[in-house]
Amino acid sequence: MFSLFCLLTDRTPKCSFLGTILPNITSQPGSASYVGQEANYWSNQQAETLPACRVQPQSALDVSASLLITKFFRCPFAVKSGGHAAFAGASNIQSGLTIDLANLNIVQVSEDRTLTQVGAGNRWGEVYSQLDPLQLSVIGGRVASIGVGGLTLGGGISFFSGRHGWACDGVRNYQVVLADANIVDVNEQSFPDLYFALRGGGNNFGIVTRFDLETFPQGDMWGGMRIYPITANASLLTELYNFAKNAPSDPDAALIVAFAYYEGEYLASTDIEYAKPIVNPPIFNELMAIGSLTSTMRITNLTDLVEELNVANPSGLREFYTTATFRNDPNLQSKILEIFMSEVTGIKDAEGILPALIFQPITKDIISYFSKNGGNALGIAESDGPLILMNIAIMWSSSVDDDRITAAANRAVDQSVALAKFMNLDYKYIYQNYASQGQDVFAGYGAVNQQRLIGISKKYDPEQVFQRLQPGYFKLSN
Numbered sequence: 001m002f003s004l005f006c007l008l009t010d011r012t013p014k015c016s017f018l019g020t021i022l023p024n025i026t027s028q029p030g031s032a033s034y035v036g037q038e039a040n041y042w043s044n045q046q047a048e049t050l051p052a053c054r055v056q057p058q059s060a061l062d063v064s065a066s067l068l069i070t071k072f073f074r075c076p077f078a079v080k081s082g083g084h085a086a087f088a089g090a091s092n093i094q095s096g097l098t099i100d101l102a103n104l105n106i107v108q109v110s111e112d113r114t115l116t117q118v119g120a121g122n123r124w125g126e127v128y129s130q131l132d133p134l135q136l137s138v139i140g141g142r143v144a145s146i147g148v149g150g151l152t153l154g155g156g157i158s159f160f161s162g163r164h165g166w167a168c169d170g171v172r173n174y175q176v177v178l179a180d181a182n183i184v185d186v187n188e189q190s191f192p193d194l195y196f197a198l199r200g201g202g203n204n205f206g207i208v209t210r211f212d213l214e215t216f217p218q219g220d221m222w223g224g225m226r227i228y229p230i231t232a233n234a235s236l237l238t239e240l241y242n243f244a245k246n247a248p249s250d251p252d253a254a255l256i257v258a259f260a261y262y263e264g265e266y267l268a269s270t271d272i273e274y275a276k277p278i279v280n281p282p283i284f285n286e287l288m289a290i291g292s293l294t295s296t297m298r299i300t301n302l303t304d305l306v307e308e309l310n311v312a313n314p315s316g317l318r319e320f321y322t323t324a325t326f327r328n329d330p331n332l333q334s335k336i337l338e339i340f341m342s343e344v345t346g347i348k349d350a351e352g353i354l355p356a357l358i359f360q361p362i363t364k365d366i367i368s369y370f371s372k373n374g375g376n377a378l379g380i381a382e383s384d385g386p387l388i389l390m391n392i393a394i395m396w397s398s399s400v401d402d403d404r405i406t407a408a409a410n411r412a413v414d415q416s417v418a419l420a421k422f423m424n425l426d427y428k429y430i431y432q433n434y435a436s437q438g439q440d441v442f443a444g445y446g447a448v449n450q451q452r453l454i455g456i457s458k459k460y461d462p463e464q465v466f467q468r469l470q471p472g473y474f475k476l477s478n
């Protein structure tokens with residue numbers, strides 16, 4: 001009977017068998033649990049993607065069994081952690097099997113308080129709310145509902161990156177279900193090549209069921225959001241430039257500068273964070289002197305800060321993310337803002353639209369951690385820094401506007417990159433966690449790292465299960 005399923009061309013029948021094999025963890029279309037899980041994606045494009053069935057494994061063994069069965073039936077699959085990837089098919093799959101890791105949610109601190117085992121289905125808000133009372137923390141996301149899985153496998157910018165690098169640099173050990181369904185521990189000693197690959201390699205190498213994260217003492221901190229009139233743009237970009245350059249002098253500091261069109265007007269904003277409970281640390285003197293319309297700067301804990309940013313990023317809308325990386329130059333960033341505004345002009349009538357242009361520094365102190373424990377796969381050298389990461393993030397309400405909004409955002413990136421090339425300020429890196437579907441993320445890691453990742457994929461996944469049977473997100477094989 002099973003082989004008959006494999007011969008069927010329509011995916012649905014061969015994927016919905018899972019309910020009979022793993023009934024306790026499988027949800028079929030129409031069931032309350034299926035509907036509830038589908039509502040747990042950030043973007044509507046992902047929530048509207050309808051798998052033949054969904055599984056919610058309770059253990060690494062369940063993940064292994066699900067992978068074995070899906071391979072046997074050659075049923076295409078997707079893996080979901082926090083479901084925050086924006087585009088359809090990234091962590092959900094039409095008529096295939098979606099493996100939803102939400103129930104892999106342990107947060108277990110080691111006795112010596114230097115390591116936290118974090119189940120791959122956790123969201124960062126849940127992790128921090130358990131670590132804050134212990135006065136401990138890990139390197140993770142800055143918005144409560146982002147998943148541990150996707151953020152960490154793509155890189156992972158944290159408020160603590162100046163002192164510890166990106167989230168991938170803080171993983172001491174990955175528990176992974178490999179393509180042959182074996183469950184292995186991957187770390188610098190056991191599988192150093194795979195350990196390298198998982199630090200930036202996305203969903204190409206296995207299904208990570210647990211991340212063992214370096215853990216450090218962390219008490220209250222200072223931070224919050226400030227909103228400015230758009231006329232502050234030049235001063236803010238000058239301070240972004242200065243911060244990117246000077247940040248190594250104070251690795252406790254973190255900064256995001258953003259520009260957005262909201263209800264008929266442009267506004268600017270900053271997220272300023274400092275990892276100690278110190279109000280107005282000197283590194284932010286000039287920035288704090290720029291007059292703001294509103295400010296939530298306060299001493300608080302990490303859980304509170306990531307909850308605040310969660311409110312600014314609601315789910316249930318249509319979403320588009322795209323990105324590019326540039327050299328640190330306020331003149332370039334100012335011209336990119338002009339390009340962004342010009343493209344927004346053509347789409348600002350779209351229902352519920354909120355387009356944002358976000359700049360974040362990748363400072364030299366952050367990059368210095370990219371070579372830790374044998375190095376990550378991102379391909380950024382300390383001598384390349386400081387860099388400025390650009391993210392265009394647009395939310396809107398109606399699918400009628402999808403095409404023109406994504407076209408405008410793509411044009412804004414293309415024009416910005418062309419201008420940067422002309423000014424000799426371009427840089428190859430494309431951040432996986434902010435990239436749009438068509439962007440060539442792994443080419444941006446450099447040819448050497450890209451080839452190395454392809455070789456590691458072939459070694460651990462000779463049948464190329466994670467390339468062929470899991471088509472969504474950024475593939476090495478593309």
Ligand SMILES: Cc1cc2nc3c(=O)[nH]c(=O)nc-3n(C[C@H](O)[C@H](O)[C@H](O)COP(=O)(O)OP(=O)(O)OC[C@H]3O[C@@H](n4cnc5c(N)ncnc54)[C@H](O)[C@@H]3O)c2cc1C
Pocket residue numbers: 042078079080081082083084085086090091101120140141142143145146147148149150151152153154155156157158202203206207208209313433434472473474
């Ligand atoms: C509101 C918002 C705020 C953000 N803030 C930050 C931030 O502070 N820092 C930052 O760096 N990025 C940030 N991002 C980007 C974010 O890191 C990416 O969207 C990331 O992919 C989200 O991870 P997720 O687990 O929620 O997504 P998912 O959609 O669940 O997963 C993304 C991809 O990773 C794969 N994947 C997930 N878990 C596993 C696993 N355990 N094993 C194998 N593959 C897996 C999935 O298959 C999918 O292809 C933000 C995004 C949003 C929308």
